[in-house]
Amino acid sequence: MTVFWVVAALLIVAALLFVLPPLLRKEESSKHVSHKALNIKIYQDQKAELELDLTNKIISDDQYEQSIQEMERRLLDDVDADLETPEVVASGGVSRAISIFVAIVIPLAAIFIYQELGNPAAITGEVPVIAANGSDDTQGKHVDTGVQVEEMITQLAERLKADPSDMEGWLMLARSLRFQKHYAEAVKAFEQAMPVVQNNAQLLADYADTLAMANNGMLAGKPIALIKQALQLDPNHIQGLWLAGTYEYDTGNYAEALRYWQQLHSLFPADSKDDLSMANNIAEVKARLNSEGAPVPSPQAPSSMGVNSAAESQKVVELTARVTANPDDAESWLALARTLHSLQRFAEAAAAFEKGMPVVQKNAQALSEYADTLAMANNGALEGKPMELIKQALALDPNHIQSLWLAGTYEFDTENYGEALRYWQQLHSILPPDSQDAQAIATSIAEIQAKLNGTGAASPAQGVSSSSAAQAKVGGTIKLDASLQDQVTDTDTVFIFARAASGPKMPLAILRKQVSDLPVTFFLDQSMAMMPSMSLSNFQKIIVGARITKTGNAMPQSGDLQGLSSVINVGTSGLEINIDSIIP
Secondary structure, eight states: OHHHHHHHHHHHHHHHHHHHHHHHOOOOTTOBOOHHHHHHHHHHHHHHHHHHHHHTTSSOHHHHHHHHHHHHHHHHHHHHHHHHSOOOBOOSHHHHHHHHIIIIIHHHHHHHHHHHHSOGGGGTTOOOBOOTTSOSOBOSOOOOHHHHHHHHHHHHHHHHHHOTTOHHHHHHHHHHHHHTTOHHHHHHHHHHTHHHHTTOHHHHHHHHHHHHHTTTTOOTTHHHHHHHHHHHHOTTOHHHHHHHHHHHHHTTOHHHHHHHHHHHHTTSOTTSHHHHHHHHHHHHHHHHHHHTTOOOOOSSOOSSTHHHHHHHHHHHHHHHHHHHHOTTOHHHHHHHHHHHHHTTOHHHHHHHHHHTHHHHTTOHHHHHHHHHHHHHHTTTOOTTHHHHHHHHHHHHOTTOHHHHHHHHHHHHHTTOHHHHHHHHHHHHHHSOTTOHHHHHHHHHHHHHHHHHHTOSSOOOOTTOOGGGGGGOEEEEEEEEOGGGGGGOOTTSEEEEEEEESSSOOSOSEEEEEEGGGOSEEEEEEGGGOSBTTBSGGGOSEEEEEEEEESSOOSSOOTTOEEEEOOSEETTOOOEEEEEOEEOO
8 A cells, every 4th residue: 555655646746847847937026028129129130031132132122111111110009009008027926826736735636536436445455345234344255155045044943933823934944945955954844834835836846846855856755745736736837747757757657757748848838948858758758658568648659660769869869979078967877878778778778877876876766777777688687786776776765666576576586486475565555456567466476376375376367267278279370561571680589479358468478480480380378378377278368469579579669560460269270460560
């Protein structure tokens, strides 16, 4: 600060050195400024110039005489005027007064104006910081917003202790705690504010989301109940639809997930970021439904076999670019893993799941999908890491449907029937009664109980006589339609199967061939059943089909070629089945 004022003073002095000397120059007070003497001097100079011009013959004699007369006349007029005008005496008094004013008053005025309108604090570099309450008494320190919010939360909580009936206060506290990621405390505050929350779809969705965040992202139980309550108030509530679809997807109920997300998709502006993102999610759900052979509740069927595959392949390209640019983006790794799985690129999908473990390890559905992917990459074997992941998923969500099914399958394959029965009985209690899945699990449970009871086989299905076992066969010829010949190779796998006309889709009998064997004559009987309780001898009405797959996967996949019979009776022979369609 001292340096600044020294420099300012030197600049003022330098400026005054230019201004003051002319003002302070003294004139002799006795010296008269004589106009008469000045006029005479001018007359003499002009006469000398005229004489020089006459000598040089620039002017004539007449012109010279005329000019001299004119000059003499003007000189006489000027002398007469001087006699009437008092002589002016130059005085230094006024100059000295101006000099004093300039030297003292103006610098002082400049300093005062700078103090009032300038920024003196900038001289020292100490810039005051405005405090949160609007005052400027903070001593040069920045305000910590996080600390401020925590202080506000503490003050609000204390106020609510004194007045617990303040619903708006509880709601504000819940949202503030949620913002600070204090989810467990935010849940308690939301519960206190329920008289307000229960009538507002957005608040119900926020409460559900907060509950899930406090429970490792799990939406099962109260969160999904709150979400459905929100959708009753507002069927088009965007967050509610998203969370409901996410819950159904995580529990493997893809048809319901698709229903919610298609409704959500219809609400987004066309070509918006949300619109494109939801379109990708819908494509993934449809691919999963198609791979399971389930009907897709879509308002418009795919126009060709390549639609889903092309969309998924494009999604792989986009996601690969995203994770290459940001290798720590676990969410994108998970999305890439799921897309690769749907394309049956199981080894690559397993590697992507591993990269996404920071997210996967907190999500039961993702863990189950990772386990299934590892098994598919290892010829269906669940032993080792797949089973570890399944148990980890069940630790997060003991009622996770896919994980219960896989765990029971592993125990059944290893002949640990007691554990298999435990898993599948729990699964059966969760599934909707009378659903196809519930019927299939009931049959599996019956088989396990028969094994545990030592009978070795389950009882025949009700309504089928024991004598039908000897007639439980079906036969015919399988051929490939000429229009699809260019889409297969000789080594592609052909599955010939029979399944119940209604009820579980599990094959009652299955036979494996290659395209090179076509056309082929076949026979299916109860000895070809995958499970004794699910054989031709247990059903009367069946459908026979043949499917060509390049992957060798027994589960139907998008792009497989297929031909099906109409509903027929067990015991039918001479069937002719033409493989003439493509699974969308």
